[in-house]
Each structure stands twice: as structure tokens, then as C-alpha cells.
Amino acid sequence: MKRDATGRVLTGNNQSGSCSSSDSTKYVGSSSSKSLHFFVRNSNTNVIHANADDTVESVHEQIRKKTKIPVLEQGCIYYRGKKLEMDKTLEYYSIQKDAQLQLVARVRSIKHPKAWQLVNKLVSTIGCLCRGERKSVRANKIVFDDVQLFINMSSKLNDGASSFSHNQIFVSGGAAAALVTLFVSPITGNKECAEEAIQLFLHPLSSDTVTTESHTHSVSIILEFCKLLSDKTSQENLLYTTCRNTLKKMLETLQLVHGDKGTVVIQGLSLFVSELGRKVIKGLDSCIRSQQIAVTSLLGDVRDFVSFLTPLCSGLGMMNLLPICLTDLLPCYVMELGTLHVIFLEMLGKIDKCLEELETWVDRSKEKIDSLRSGWGQYLFILKAPNTLSEIYKGAEENVLSVLRSRQVAFNALILHSRRSDDHRWILEQKDLTSFESRRHLTMMLLPEVKDDGRMFEMLIDRKRLLAESFAYISKADVKNLLGGRLFMEFKNEEATGPGVLREWFCSVCQAICNPQNALFVACPDDSRRFFPNAASDVNSLHLKYFHFFGRVIVLSLVYKVQVGILFDRTFFLQLAGKTVSLEDVRDADPLFYSSCKKILEMDTELLDSDALGLTFVREIEKLGSRKIEELRPGGDSIALNSKNRKEYVNLLIHHRFVTSVSHQVQNFAKGFSEVLSDISLLPFFFRSLEHEDLDRMLHGSDRAICVEDWKAHTGYNGCKKTDSHINWFWKNVEGMSDEQRRVLLFFWTSVKYLPVEGFGGLQSRLYIHKSLNSPKRLPSAHTCFYQLCLPRYRSKAMMQKSLQIITQEHVSCSFGMG
Structure with missing residues (x-):
């Protein structure tokens, strides 16, 4: 006889929830008769006769008549690993004839025996209160004290797994269900007693033992309260909304894990995602008719929807269930995730209609639509909801992209009205759907804002020592000081000050640092405005510090929106974006090198295999008049170039010439740049979010003649x-x-x-x-x-x-x- 982690006896082939997808399609309603007989097992087996449209509660009532055990003290019935809710029908759970259900008994696990005893006592006390058999004042205090004792016991456990399994006893043992039954009881005092006890999980009493971590582990209990209150009360009930809001806050910091914890959370969260998804869809209908008013009132529901959806996606991902093919859903998820897919399609359809309506307003006069446009940026947050939901299902992301492609005009208009406080990184990953103006707007919001609170970072520079003195100011400055106020520039012995002088300084410094005489950068042969790091820059003992300084200057020029008149070569840009440099990428940096590599790749096979070129996997480097040999791979000096290894040879040569040889220079530039970003992890994301040509436009500006x-x-x-x-x-x-x-x-x-x-x-x-x-x-x-x-x-x-x-x-x- 097998037992699962909660102590349930597993019988038959399908009790673990791992039945085949074909089993899940055998609905009771498909038979000609709705009459059923099935088995409920615990220590004994009870044969139950019912109709498919009977509720689970009626099954509990039959068990009460057979066993004399009160319904509140019976525990919970499970089918295929899933707990059955009282008010749902047997048809709802696809209960089949001859099915075997499991009645979860209490005090059947040697793990946390005191918790089981406490829960049994609590359920028994609540049962008496519901039947009016106890004096409410004394019993109310017992309920409150027992719940507090249970919370304190959980907080003293050393690890998250033990705390979670301990709290699951409160759910599996029926204590959560008993408290909700007490809450809806018509007997005077019962509602207040239940509410005070439930509030203990939402707002634990001040105690050294009740930590934030242990409070977070009660998520499964609060989730159960939410589900039960949703069934027993209205969605506007204050206790229900308080439970749901508490659960939302806890989920923002909760780290889901594999196994039972993830399963419990996923099955529960789908209820709220569905509920809130329906509210969002209803709100979107209003958005189509009245844009600004509707979108503003809808944001709260959308935020709640995303708050529950994000951990649901995370949990499915951690359980290796993403992306899901609808035809291969596990039986225990068929109902929840199938419903969510319908919501996804409906929500996306409403968003499509909203964007279609917005497109009619994009080109209208500014005076007529300013009031409407003030709310446009909020649509992006709403659009993020179906985008997140699309992560669950195979092929669903293409549904979202299809809508965005057909509504690119509206989509880009929304982006240009988005705000810095919003998270729009998911949009930056869709570069082919956005315009340069949109990409620039979104990446600029990754940069810090210039503060204008009267404080300044002052620099007094001698034009004759422009680079050295600028380097001294910027490289040694604390980033907080650089960003704590406006940069203020003044040239020695000159009267001019202010933003105009600062713009001139940015241009002059960038031109100076890229000057070939300083040996830090090399200009592309066919475009003197375009530069990449010089592999021989170490002739200057401070070269790496100058690259760090230059990274700061460039990002500050972007913050101040100054076109500095220089361009980065593609090889440099790709490394900053964390991408691979290919042969076509080096064409501008070194046309001769590019041509030589092309010839090797296109050379006649027999000629190359005859060792006509006499090349091995090494690279000869000339530096300060001397030459040295570096291997492209271990033992490279003894590996001859031939037709079979020429692609590898060219790739290694490119990597050594444009990546390995300048890796320290690029790393120091990136460090200086990311320090101003204030989050080094944003650096590759910042550059990946742009096309190379986008950065050209941001750094250099227009190439066109002045009109x-x-x-x-x-x-x-x-x-x-x-x-x-x-x-x-x-x-x-x-x-x-x-x-x-x-x-x-x-x-x-x-x-x-x-x-x-x-x-x-x-x-x-x-x-x-x-x-x-x-x-x-x-x-x-x-x-x-x-x-x-x-x-x-x-x-x-x-x-x-x-x-x-x-x-x-x-x-x-x-x-x-x-x-």
C-alpha cells in the first residue's frame, strides 16, 4: 500500500494525478444516464450512489450517515490528486463510474503530530460553535488562542519545506474550511470569531518568533481562505478582498519550488487569474467606448491580474510545464489552464479592438486628443497582461505578435507616451515591431534622469589640457555626485558658462579621446567618424582607466541628449550587447582582413588542402615594431589550415582579432557605462534593445545636410x-x-x-x-x-x-x- 507526501493511500492507476489525457475526456455527461456509483476509501471503503449533478457536499453527507462522523470533522475528499470543493458537482470533476476517491484522514502522519492534534481540536471546537453547542465567548477565545498557537509552532520551524508542510496540515485537516464555515454561520458571534482568527494569518501578532519568512510560508493557508471565501461570499466581501490583497503581496516575494508546493499554488492561483481576467475583459469593453476613463479605472484590476499571473507562470516554469500544449495537459490542470487559454484569447481580441480604435486617433490634431493621450501609456501595462499569459501556451506568443504587427502604428504611439516608472522591457525584446523613436524612448528611460534641484557637479577645464583635466574630474568622481545634480562646465579664462558650454565640452572630449594620437581607438578606414578599441592601447599606461572614463562620458552624453559626433564600429557595439562577432560584422573595421577571410572561405578545396597558403592556427601580431605569435587554439602552431577546418580558423581569427585582443578595453568601457546606469546587469540589455544604426543616430545625430x-x-x-x-x-x-x-x-x-x-x-x-x-x-x-x-x-x-x-x-x- 503506497502513501503520498500527505499520507493519502494511493489506490488504482490514476490516484496520483498522472492519468492519461484520454481519461480526462470521459465526462459523466457523455453517458446516457447520470447515475453513478463510486468508492470513497479511508480506513474503510464506502460505496456511494449519486447523480452526476450532485455536489461534493452531498457525498460528505452520505459519509456522515454511514460513519456518524460530522461533515466538518471528516477531512477532505481527493480524486486524482485533487481536493474536491464542497459546492462543486461530481460532473464538474469528471467523476466516473467505479472511480475511487480518497477521504483524507487526520492524524495519519507521524510528521508534525502536535499540529494534527491542534487542528483536530480546533475543528472540533468550531463544529460545536456552528451547531450552537458551546458558549460563544469561551469558545471564541479557544479558537483564537489555538490559531495563534499554530502560527507560533510554524514560525519555530527551521526550514521552508517543514514550515510549508506544517501549514498544509491546517488546510488538509479542514481547519481553514471550518473557519470559513464559522464566518458564514448565522449564529451570533461566530462571524466575528472567525474573522479575528483569519486575520491572524493576514497580520500576525508582534512576536520575535513570527518572521517575515515564516509569515510568507502561510501562503497556502491564505490561498485556501481566498478560494473558500470566494465560493461562500461575494467578491466584494471585505474579508475576501483583504485575503486576496495579502496573498498578492506575499506572492510578489514568494519563491515557488518543485513539487507539492508549486502544485498547490498553481491550482489555487488559476482561480484568481480567471476571476480577475474576466474583470479585465469587461473593462476592456468599456475602453473601446471611452478610452481615458475606462483605462484609468481598469488599471487596478490589471495590476491584480498580473500579480497573480506572474507567479503562476513562474510556478509552471519551475515545474517544467512551460510552454504547454493544450492537447497534452496533465488531467489535474485541464480545467484551470484550459479556462485560462479561453481568457487569453478573449483578452487579446479586446486589446486588438482597443488598438484599432486608437489608430484612428493617432494622426488627429494635438489640441483635440491631449486629454485622451494622457492615458495612452497605460495601455502598455494592460497589453503586458496577455503577453505574460502567452508564455504558458505553445504558439500563443505568435498570437500576441500577430496583433502587434497589425497594430504597429498604435503600438508605437503608445510607447512614445509611456512613462519612466513603468516596466517595458518586454517591449524592447520586440525590436522588429518598434520604430527608432520608440526604441530610443524606451532605452532612454533605462538611463537616470538629470536632477535639477540646484546642486551641480562643477568642472573648470583648461582647453589646452582638455582630455587630461576632464579625465581627472570624471574618472575620480563618485557616481552619486555625477548624478546628484547637473554637470556645470566652464573653460578657464572664458566667460561662457551653462548648457551650451557643456554641449561643446561633450563633443570636444569625445573627439579628443578618439584622436588616433592617443592610441586608444582606431578609426575605420572608410569612415573616419567610426571607431573601435585599439588592441595596442596599452602603450598608454592609463589606457584601461581612460576606457572606463570614456564609458562614463558616453552614457552621460546620452543622459544629457548631446550628439557628440562619433560612431562606434559594429564589432564594438556587438560586444557591448553581448553578441557574437561574425565575418560580415568586421567589413568596416578592417576591409583588408575581411577580404582575406572571404578568400580563404571561397578558395578552391584542392588548392587549400595542398597547403599553398602555409597557414596554421596562429596569429602574428605586430606591436611597437616587434612581432609575436599567438595561438588561436591550444597546439595551433601544429594544426595546418585545410578545407575542413577553414570555417573554424576564420571564426577563431575574427574572435582573436576583434574580441580577445580588446576584451579588457571593452570591459572597462562597459564598467564605466554601467556605473552610471546604476545596474551593471542593464548594460547588455541596453545595447541589445537597440539596432546598431539606432546608436549611430543617438551618438552622432543626422547625417543629412542642414536644411x-x-x-x-x-x-x-x-x-x-x-x-x-x-x-x-x-x-x-x-x-x-x-x-x-x-x-x-x-x-x-x-x-x-x-x-x-x-x-x-x-x-x-x-x-x-x-x-x-x-x-x-x-x-x-x-x-x-x-x-x-x-x-x-x-x-x-x-x-x-x-x-x-x-x-x-x-x-x-x-x-x-x-x-
């Missing part, structure tokens, strides 16, 4: 009008400039040399031309902080052109800005 019409459209006037003659002369002169001269003029005006990809519309504010009271013999001046150009009233277009020619000489353009 004068766009410039005009984003320029305002103070003290003058756009129709004034000298304003017309100004724009005529700008139109006649080369693109490089325009960039120098823009830099003089704003300290912005590289426009965002959106052009002038992407700048942080409009540009302004102010009327200057200076003599027409004076040159223009600028307040770069405020994007202001102070333009004297020149007497002719030629005079203005001469002045502009002077300031568009790059070597003097920075001397006139006033911050």
Missing part, C-alpha cells in the same frame, strides 16, 4: 521680424553657405554641431534671433544656453556676409559664444 527651410521654421524673433531686410539678408547668406559653414554657424549659435535625426524639431527648444544694440561694425554674438543669436542691424547684405564669414571659420567660432 535652411527647417532652420527657418524653428527660429523665432525678438526685437525684430522675419520680414525685416537684415533678417532676409541673413537667411540669404545662410543659403549661400556650404554645409560645413552652416554647421559651424549652428555650433556658434547653439553649441550644437550635430543635429538630432529629427532635425531642428528635435532640439530641446526653438532658436531665436535677437535684435542687437551693438554697432553694425561689431560681429554677431550668441547665448548658446538659450539658442539665441544676437544680430546687429547691418546696413547691407555684403556687410553681414563679411561678418558671418569671420564667425564661420571653425577655429574662431567658439570664441564668441556667451553661454
